Every structure is written in structure tokens, then in C-alpha cells.
Amino acid sequence: MTIKKNDYSDLPIDIHIKAFCDANKAALEFAKEKIIPILFTQIQLQEKRESAIAGLYCRMYALMSSLVLMRTPIHFQTTASIARSLFELMLDLKILANDKTTKLAEKFEAFTIIEKYYVARNIISFYDTNPKYPKPNLSPMQDFTKKTLKKTLIILL
Secondary structure, three states, rough: OOOOOOOOOOOOOOHHHHHHHHHHHHHHHHHHHHHHHHHHOOOOOHHHHHHHHHHHHHHHHHHHHHHHHOOOOOHHHHHHHHHHHHHHHHHHHHHHOOOOOOOOOHHHHHHHHHHHHHHHHHHHHHHHHHOOOOOOOHHHHHHHEEEEEHHHHHHHH
């Protein structure tokens, strides 16, 4: 088997970047015009699985919206990071879409709740260890941390 040189490999890098950017812009426009309206008008987001899938798609759409603005070689590292994030979100999307039970959707939702728990716990800890700062009303966060942790751990186990 002989590997042939691609016809486009000798093109300047700016041509490659423009083609990549134009393709991303076309994909974003397609999503904006065709997929997003269906996502929010025709799909009933009552199930955790559907809601998780819609949330993932919206995150992907937001990342693509940022990606189309990055059109020069200086954005290489950021575009590589976004590409990695999009790949990971696509894997999550595929796993959730193929899950016939609600277990993964529940764990997916639990992860978000746990992240909120950690943020609330860190804010409470900050004010407990730094009395020189004026302390806001932390009771909603304290209530959240007490109620949420037990419920969420049960879902994850």
C-alpha cells in the first residue's frame, strides 16, 4: 500500500486556518438555524436524560460560538483546548444517548450538584477561616450543603 501526498498539504497555513474556520462557522449556523429551535420547541425536556443531553448540546454550541471567533494562528492553544472539550462533551452525549436506563443521567445530574456543593462548602469555609471579611448570609448555602450531600451520595452509589 502506497501513501500518497495530499493535494492540499502544500497550501499555506492561513488557507488551512480559513478553511477550518469557515467549516466551523457553517456548522454553527446549521446548529443555530436547525437544531437549537428543535431542541427547545419540539423536545419535551421533562426527563433527566433529555435535559442532560440538551445541556450538553448547549455547552457544545457555546464552545463552538467562541471557536468561530478565533481565526488566527495565535489562537492555536485555545482552539486545541476547545477541540478537546468538544470531544469530551461528544463522548458524554453519546454515552447518555445510548443509555436505556436513567442511571447515567442521574449520575450526570449528581455531578453538577456535587460541584455546587463544593463551591458552597468552600465559600462557607472561607468566611469561617477569615473573620476579618464581612460575612454575608450563608444560611442558604449551609442548608444546601447539609441537605444535598446525603441525597447525592445515594445517587452516586
